[in-house]
Amino acid sequence: MSKPNGVGGVENPHSYSYFERLHPYLPARLLCRPRSASPAKPAKKVVTVPESVLKKRKTLEKINADRAAKAVIAKKDAKNKRQVIFKRAESYVKEYRSKERDEIRLKRAAKANNSFYVPAEAKLAFVVRIKGINKLAPKPRKILQLLRLTKINAGVFVKLNKATLQMLQWVSPYIAWGYPNLKTTRELIYKRAFAKVDKQRIPIHDNSVVETTLGKYGVICIEDIIHEIFTVGPNFKQVNNFLWPFALSNPTGGFRGKKVRHFTEGGECGNREDKINELVQRMN
Secondary structure (H helix, E strand, O other), X not given: OOOOOOHHHOOOOOOHHHHHHOHHHOOHHHHOOOOOOOOOOOOXXXXXOOHXXXXXXXXXXXXXXXXXXXXXXXXXXXXXXXXXXXXXXXXXXXXXXXXXXXXXXXXXXXXXXXXXXXXXXOOEEEEEEOOOOOOOOHHHXXXXXXXXXXXXXXXXXXXXXXXXXXXXXXXXXXXXXXXXXXXXXXXXXXXXXXXEEOOEEEEOOOHHHHHHHHHHHOOOOHHHHHHHHHOOOOOHHHHHHHEOOEXXXXXXXXXXXXXXXXXXXXXXXXXXXXXXXXXXXXXX
16 A cells, blocks of 8 residues: 555656666666756946947948938939930920921022022031041141041031131042931930040039039030030030040941042032931941
8 A cells, every 4th residue: 555645645657766676667867866956147347339430330230320311312313314414405396396487488589589598507517537547648637636536437516617617628539528416416415425534535424524524614414515516506516525525437338439520520529518317327
């Protein structure tokens, strides 16, 4: 019989002594005494951060906050500038169309009165160099340098006046030039234009490139450049110097005549008036 132990005078079957007496019939693992409590772990060390690291973190947080604030302001300014640029481009389109309609109206009025309409003399020329340096005299060489035509197939816009007409006359055997229309001017600037910034050739990938250099002249976008060039505005010199000379390709299909002959004689050099647009289209 079990000895009295615990509540009610009956030995507790869960006590260690009860299991120890029954060891012949139980596995040894049940007879192992309970392990003693594990010793208390030492308290963790407090990790200290150097003061220089804390200062660096504060500085970085301040820089990031300033950048975020500037980004918000820049986004707002960009939105306002886009609206201004759109309005300017819209006004330029109205101006071009009005001028074109006036030309048509004056021609029709002259025809109705059995007269002739003589358009105004061209103010703008586009000049392309078509010959190299072989047998080139010193004076034409210098004029080509002044015109920034230092390579074959290089092209530039030129404001026509008495001085530039004389220069073009001197280098006529080495260039092809004429009067570009709006389509040719726009396509050249959009497709081939590079900016000259600090004497470096920079692609015009954003209007900010234009505004940084020409903003003081009121030119802030590509459409302003096109308008200033095509209408030969008051800031033509600064805008034209901002544009790097255009690097054109050889004309599709090649030149149709000999370069040594004048255009009026079936050649390629000299003044070809509005026929320059067809040549530029093949070289662009």
